[in-house]
Amino acid sequence: MRRDTADVDAQNAQNAQNAQNAPSEASGASDMRVPERLVLLGHPVVHSLSPTFQNAALQAAGIHVRYEPVDVAPHDLETVIAQLRDEGVAGNVTVPFKERMHDACDVLTPLARRVGAVNTFWVDGEGRLVGDNTDVGGFDAAVRARLILEPRDITIGVLGAGGAAAAVLAAVEAWPGCYAHVFNRTPERARILCERFSTVAQPVDDVGVIEGAQLVVNATSIGIRTDDLPLDPSVLGPDTLVFDLVYARGETRFVRTLRDRGIRAIDGLPMLVEQGALAFERWFGHALGSDALRSVMWEAATSA
Numbered sequence: 001m002r003r004d005t006a007d008v009d010a011q012n013a014q015n016a017q018n019a020q021n022a023p024s025e026a027s028g029a030s031d032m033r034v035p036e037r038l039v040l041l042g043h044p045v046v047h048s049l050s051p052t053f054q055n056a057a058l059q060a061a062g063i064h065v066r067y068e069p070v071d072v073a074p075h076d077l078e079t080v081i082a083q084l085r086d087e088g089v090a091g092n093v094t095v096p097f098k099e100r101m102h103d104a105c106d107v108l109t110p111l112a113r114r115v116g117a118v119n120t121f122w123v124d125g126e127g128r129l130v131g132d133n134t135d136v137g138g139f140d141a142a143v144r145a146r147l148i149l150e151p152r153d154i155t156i157g158v159l160g161a162g163g164a165a166a167a168v169l170a171a172v173e174a175w176p177g178c179y180a181h182v183f184n185r186t187p188e189r190a191r192i193l194c195e196r197f198s199t200v201a202q203p204v205d206d207v208g209v210i211e212g213a214q215l216v217v218n219a220t221s222i223g224i225r226t227d228d229l230p231l232d233p234s235v236l237g238p239d240t241l242v243f244d245l246v247y248a249r250g251e252t253r254f255v256r257t258l259r260d261r262g263i264r265a266i267d268g269l270p271m272l273v274e275q276g277a278l279a280f281e282r283w284f285g286h287a288l289g290s291d292a293l294r295s296v297m298w299e300a301a302t303s304a
Contacts, residue, residue, distance in 0.1 A: 012111050024237035031055075032122045032130070035090035035283055036251045038067040039223070041080065041101070042094035045069040047224075049247075049269070049301050050276055052091060056300035057280055061287040072097070078104065085129045090122035090283050095221065098163040105131035115170050116196070117163035120279040132282060138275025140174070146270040149215070153177035157213030158201075158221035159230050161189040164245050168199040169219050181209045211235045218244040218254065227253040238262050247272055249304070 036094065037057075040050050042166075046069070054067035072080050081104050084091070093101045097115035102108065105118055106128035118131030119140050143149050156172055158165050161165055161184035172180050180201040184190035190203035207235055210216060210231070222230040223246040233254070236242065244254050247268035259264040277294050 022144070022288055032090070032124050032283070033088040033127075035088060035122065036065060037086065037087065038283070039089055039091035040067065040069045040094060041072050041077075041091065041097055042069070043074060043096060045071050048094065049272065049304055050094075052304045053273060053297040053300040054276060057277075057288065057296050058294055060292070060296045061284065063284060063287060066270055067091070079169065081129070085123055088123045088127075088144070091120075092279055093119050093121065095224075102131055105129045107131070109133070111136055111170065113165065114140045114156065115166045117166060120282055122283060132279075133167060133170075134275040134278035134282070135164065135271070136170045137278050138271045138273075139168055139243075140171045141271065142270035142273040143171075143215075143243065145274075146266045147215075147243065147264065149241060151178055151215070153174040154214040155212070156180040157210030157216040158182045159207075159210060159216070159218045160184060160217065161193045162221075163218035165193060165217075166196070167221055169193070169201050169243075172200050173197065181213060183207050183210045190222070207231070208235075213240070215241045215243065218242070218246065221246070223248070223252045223254055229254050229257065231301055233257045233263070236261075236263055241265070243271075244268060245271060269301060273301050 101118040242265035
């Protein structure tokens, strides 16, 4: 049952504030070794647009560093991380390594600890590997800017129970009066995730509950490598807003199908760019103004 009370909202706001205000020892550029190399760790990474827009931003800022994709075999991850720590390399992490990077870091920001996943990292002045999560801020910014939604007093339906879903729920904690229903094909994973975010989330066994939400979020990997749909679009009403965290050149089939039905929907590209801009600011501060940085990144990402 939804608990929509002033006490719960106050606790959610406090949780979100605590998570998003990282201590100075893990706050970013002022405490880090300036990176001479940036990487994206994942498996696979060939599809990623991150190198395209990060390198465009580096060039625009006059920073002589390259951002490179590194496809890491799962059994080699810890060895690669140790080498990057020794070299003072910074970067991003994508699927399937965000949770493992969380466990490998020496220092975590409160937000990374809250989510249980790291997508942005750097090495600080003491040689410690610091992990952060900019997916939360990226999701929140994309919802507000691209769906033109001020999230308040709405129900969110979340498909999936991994690191991406945790980032969504961490954002929901800061949204007044909002509540999420989480559906996963493995119900136990949804239950475990919702236990961590119990004031704003509840697991559901019936995907029909998700269909009735005002905002539906696909936080699964469905659609990354295939045109499979995470949900039957015909079950969604015309006033539903849909955020597919998966992205693809030309948008995902799910988003295209929804739009054909008159439903407002976006794929994961706006979130990717927003989290990338936040990561850039962690590494280099405001080497470019906030608006200029996002403009350069968006132009590069949508022109690729």
